[in-house]
Amino acid sequence: MEVWATTKEAWLRQYIKLANGVPSHDTLRAVMSRIKPDEFNVAFTKWVQTELPTLVGCHVAVDGKTLRGSRDGEQETIHMMSAFAAKARVVLTQHPCDCKSNEITAIPDLLSFLELKGAIVTIDAMGCQKNIAKHIIDAQASAGS
Numbered sequence: 001m002e003v004w005a006t007t008k009e010a011w012l013r014q015y016i017k018l019a020n021g022v023p024s025h026d027t028l029r030a031v032m033s034r035i036k037p038d039e040f041n042v043a044f045t046k047w048v049q050t051e052l053p054t055l056v057g058c059h060v061a062v063d064g065k066t067l068r069g070s071r072d073g074e075q076e077t078i079h080m081m082s083a084f085a086a087k088a089r090v091v092l093t094q095h096p097c098d099c100k101s102n103e104i105t106a107i108p109d110l111l112s113f114l115e116l117k118g119a120i121v122t123i124d125a126m127g128c129q130k131n132i133a134k135h136i137i138d139a140q141a142s143a144g145s
Contacts, residue, residue: 002022002028009021052088057120058118058119060084060085062083062111062121064082064103092114104126108131116141117140119139120141121142
């Protein structure tokens with residue numbers, strides 16, 4: 001984040017004051033470690049909806065990824081499901097699941113955060129389940145593969 005902010009500093013200054021320059025790695029880590037993930041997800045999803053108020057005609061790609069380096073001692077690795085608006089090039093929302101086999105139960109939870117009417121939703125083979133297809137159809141979106 002620090003490297004990105006340094007390369008985009010002029011752009012960032014249009015939106016925020018950087019009186020002391022770009023925050024350091026340590027400062028960013030301290031701030032990020034205090035954020036409550038569930039509250040952040042709700043706030044982020046609301047912000048995305050203001051920036052992208054409709055998904056009509058948008059390709060929404062749903063996929064899961066295991067976060068590299070997330071295993072910590074006894075804690076299992078973190079597996080996240082994401083919904084990505086391809087044309088807008090933005091992640092719409094994310095939802096954690098316990099492990100790869102839980103994608104099937106995590107996908108409907110992930111999709112419930114979104115107003116999918118008119119969107120084209122694609123999911124890999126693991127997501128090709130009747131209940132997931134029903135969720136997409138009930139939301140008046142189209143399912144792709």
